[in-house]
Amino acid sequence: MATPTTAINSRExxxxxxxxADLGVSxxxxxxxxxxxxxxxxxxxxxxxxxxxxAELERWLDSREEAA
Structure with missing residues (x-):
């Protein structure tokens, strides 16, 4: 049986x-x-x-990544 996180990650x-929930915001x-x-x-x-x-969420997150 898939965990809830696995089910969410597999959805397009x-x-x-x-x-x-993924971002931890309201x-x-x-x-x-x-x-x-x-x-x-x-x-x-x-x-x-x-x-x-x-894919858009991942792209959006990548665009907010700061260079360390």
Whole structure:
């Protein structure tokens, strides 16, 4: 049986809850970033729900990496 983390990592499109859990931030922080254009690019479904592609989240994280 897969652990919850394994199941999340294998999904191509993540829910806002999954992204927030992965980043360790609240929903309100994620939506604040989104309003300010600082979040990963999102997909808005016809029902209004938001998804983030796993590859986009990884790209977004890589773009925020600082040189040590």
């Amino acid at each position: 499109r993540l829910t806002v809850e999954e992204v927030c 929903r309100s922080t994620f939506y604040d970033w989104r309003a300010k254009g600082r979040s990963p690019r999102c997909i808005k479904l016809p029902n209004g729900e938001i998804r983030v592609r796993r």
